[in-house]
Amino acid sequence: MAIRAAVAGASGYAGGEVLRLLLGHPEVTIGALTGNSNAGQPLGALQPHLPQLADRVLEPTAPGVLAGHDVVFLALPHGQSAAVARELGDDVLVVDCGADFRLKDAGEWERFYGTPHAGTWPYGLPELPGAREALHGARRIAVPGCYPTAVSLGLLPAYAAGLAEPEAVIVAASGTSGAGKAAKPHLLGSEVMGSMSPYGVGGGHRHTPEMAQNLSAAAGEPVTVSFTPTLAPMPRGILATCTAKARPGVTAEAVRAAYGKAYADEPFVHLLPAGQWPATGAVLGSNTVQVQVALDEAAGRIVAVSAVDNLTKGTAGGAVQSMNLALGLPEELGLPVTGLAP
């Protein structure tokens, strides 16, 4: 009766986090683990924080290896998911942690990724209006990007309630695991410790159209997004500062009421008490999103801040939450809400 899950790309950060969560999931047993250049190696050398799986050996990412599972998680580089998914039957739940099937607009995909659009799958952010319903019974899921998760949950209530003008300005700081495990000089510890720097400035980050897609859906009109990501000296976590001009007459009470109503029943979104602000350190390893919002009356802007763990709620936790919905399990099953602090 247990659900058998395979993980393709088990040696990376996203794959490792999927495994960490599945090890704590009461209905899942872990099947095949695959890698690319690491195939043949024991997982213990690659993910030493998962001692239960230390002796499991990575297999190649091949259809025969992934066949025969109830769920297959794909934690692959962008562009590789479609080919793998095609080989898996329609009865298999495929949960793609990559970007390939997130965007609805093929033109936007091609503009930001430079390759043909593979298609659009049900989007694994249950907190979006309508998303939960679309995930029930789904057999293909596109897990949102880590930044779009943080940013969408930061601004959705403002746009859904019609409180904000359709031009969002967002600056987010991310831990380095968001950049993956491939060794690149600018990601060396010596380079990142003690330093902050931006990247993809000026609208180039690939998560930008995904944010615009989500916020526009909530607003019912096109929302433009100015997004600047920065790299912070920490392994995990995203702090997203999300601002938008307030519509005329909007009050602080109205803003707070909209957020309170939007998140009253959300199991993983924690709107903090007035005066307390999110900290990524409070959500590490958890599926919790901390949100807070203020109205800056002098500047006329709504300022919402959200904190998520980019690997948990921002990737693997969102994936498991969506899997639960797709399989008809309780949405919260196996997902930690306590963070590891300090």
Added chain:
Amino acid sequence: MAIRAAVAGASGYAGGEVLRLLLGHPEVTIGALTGNSNAGQPLGALQPHLPQLADRVLEPTAPGVLAGHDVVFLALPHGQSAAVARELGDDVLVVDCGADFRLKDAGEWERFYGTPHAGTWPYGLPELPGAREALHGARRIAVPGCYPTAVSLGLLPAYAAGLAEPEAVIVAASGTSGAGKAAKPHLLGSEVMGSMSPYGVGGGHRHTPEMAQNLSAAAGEPVTVSFTPTLAPMPRGILATCTAKARPGVTAEAVRAAYGKAYADEPFVHLLPAGQWPATGAVLGSNTVQVQVALDEAAGRIVAVSAVDNLTKGTAGGAVQSMNLALGLPEELGLPVTGLAP
């Protein structure tokens, strides 16, 4: 049928970690939470990583508040546990995360702590020879110090197998949470980030006699300990480098065999494969201890290295593990073995 647990000192790091683990323990419900200067405040402002308990208000640490629980965890400053425990009946399990009842030798206690010795309770390091038996059914437990946990598990097999001379030289690096949550200038982020420094050099650290007590028990003869703790720029984790001169004729194979045998059945001690070395980053938030050992033939020394999370296996995890044994529950119940990485 659930076990009702109170936590005295719930606003500190040790108390917070006890709560984090108890929230994941299937047989425990959380009762009273007490504080000292923080009494009256909601826990959400003090431990924002525990959203389930955000609205719980701290009560004063008083007998009437702690009465009526099956288990009381004490996470108090040294010297306060005896008075609290005296008020709790003999049928209540009292688990003291402080130092008061760890040492057997009253003279050593007085020499290192400068106060009268309160007594000796069963010692909560189940991996020590004989300790598991003493914990079964116990109603008072002294949780080991974080450094003694790491160091004892690093060197026990060498001493128990008679492989090492009775003079240990140990240098350990600890994350800053080991120093607690009281605001002191030298613990500011500005001071600790990017810096390493020693403290208590020359034998003065209060954990030294506890290490000597454990290693001497294993060796069957008095073991002297040279211990130097250092403060490392990370919130959690202890890396203990433990060396002792090898007895004549000791071989690398004999050393490895002794460690393999000692830890073959230990659920939380993970002797790594040859060539892989412990990293505190692999055990964060888990009750796992990573151990590795080598024989330096040129220098004639056994070098063992262990990694623990000072707050989990080094404090709260050890406390819950011992509670499980005392109450006749499965030893591993509710205790994570996966670390949070990266």
Added chain:
Amino acid sequence: MAIRAAVAGASGYAGGEVLRLLLGHPEVTIGALTGNSNAGQPLGALQPHLPQLADRVLEPTAPGVLAGHDVVFLALPHGQSAAVARELGDDVLVVDCGADFRLKDAGEWERFYGTPHAGTWPYGLPELPGAREALHGARRIAVPGCYPTAVSLGLLPAYAAGLAEPEAVIVAASGTSGAGKAAKPHLLGSEVMGSMSPYGVGGGHRHTPEMAQNLSAAAGEPVTVSFTPTLAPMPRGILATCTAKARPGVTAEAVRAAYGKAYADEPFVHLLPAGQWPATGAVLGSNTVQVQVALDEAAGRIVAVSAVDNLTKGTAGGAVQSMNLALGLPEELGLPVTGLAP
């Protein structure tokens, strides 16, 4: 012939950085060092990175102690500078690293600081139009705040060239030394390492009116500022992401040209080559400001990013640069332009 300088508040981070720079200044000798609660202690225990001054003992911050110097640097808590300065003759150069004399608008001062306005001194940001001239021969200098330094240098060219609408949206990340050396729980290493969090959200940060004052002066019209500061897990450095809507018809070439022209002759502002982005790690300990700018055409916004060391260019370096101008010395004298990296 040497200039004799006293430092009031020598035990804090700003005072320590002033001393570090003065030790490398060829025309300055260091006179009295004063403290408040630390008076009577040797500096070696408080600023161990300044071994040349290890045996110097802090004196109380009193007029008799500060008298007889050519320059007095004040690194005191806000509100204390006026009383000290009043006791010092008009021939003494007083360089105030605090906020007391930065704002021109008494109403803004009272709204943000809650105390009567002490006055306005020449403003120590030489890169501002007209500032250099005002500093020549000055005997009172108000050193800018660290955030206003970073933000003003990020956006000045855009406003001075009339390229941006008068509503700036700014998010900045600061190292923890910006919060000073007073021990507060939320500044503990355990709390800040591995975490990002905002503070003063919604317009409350006291540096906001100072930014508005500078940007408005450049624009020639009132500029509103939405400013969100965040605390980053690093000891030093500010990364300021500064955005403003581009005026109609503004091109990327026009933006770049404006920045190139504005900073062509500035000794400490380094406009990076196209494609290279600022990193705080590259300016640590230096008086250098790294600036880069882009036009996000889809969002219609100018995005400028600047990186400074909050203690050097953001405080003590700006102070020494202004002192040089006031005393008729070469502006760059004694000021490092190389950062300490990695």
Added chain:
Amino acid sequence: MAIRAAVAGASGYAGGEVLRLLLGHPEVTIGALTGNSNAGQPLGALQPHLPQLADRVLEPTAPGVLAGHDVVFLALPHGQSAAVARELGDDVLVVDCGADFRLKDAGEWERFYGTPHAGTWPYGLPELPGAREALHGARRIAVPGCYPTAVSLGLLPAYAAGLAEPEAVIVAASGTSGAGKAAKPHLLGSEVMGSMSPYGVGGGHRHTPEMAQNLSAAAGEPVTVSFTPTLAPMPRGILATCTAKARPGVTAEAVRAAYGKAYADEPFVHLLPAGQWPATGAVLGSNTVQVQVALDEAAGRIVAVSAVDNLTKGTAGGAVQSMNLALGLPEELGLPVTGLAP
């Protein structure tokens, strides 16, 4: 009259630090800068903290490029220095930051490095007995390793004064820049932040015979060294905890006196006042070594702790200090003694 210096390997951490120091040296002008795979690139893209040299382009490491300089600094991978040095005339001062010419014993070299021994050059640790004299007028200098610098200065006085038994046990923590700038997965920021781990355990680290060589020379008898290096989550700095059994009858006063006498006239070694312990954070970017020592009477061991910046005193600072001596310049010229803190 200025000294013209070339730097081979200018894109790495050691080369960058040599350049940082030479930019502040009043008698040196910077000539050719060479790289290997980075030849042809501007230095600004590789060492953004050196804005004065941003437009300098790296040339290939070839004899014709390095010819015509008074001093050539080699910051090359081990094994490449001999070939380069052979092409440079005997009148050129060659300062090798690599290991090739450090060891006197060819057998030890071959055992640890696995290649034929290239020879032995005057050793650039002026604080060693006799070293200063050997450096005067030298035209070839072998700069010590970073760990041997810290460890030798930690234990030299104890051995030179005959206070310690000839078996040293050393554990040192190093910042990640010691491992260089080549991108390797285990050096990623995500891996090293928040984690400590050992490496080269059991006697395998290549710096071990160099430490033994230095300590044996001071002791006048062979000293064996048990050395365990650990990787700490910080970019720079080495904290070396160095212990040895005290000879019978040795007192704390005798130990302190020996250290006081040894370092009384050393410009860069700062023996701290009793009770104050070294911190790497206090020496960042400086050529200063902080040293402290205690006698652990219960364990019968001398415990000395030293802190250096691995790139400054541990590499480039030691190189420039030795260059000064070789060229007859004041030993301290151009070398910072203040650290960058916090």
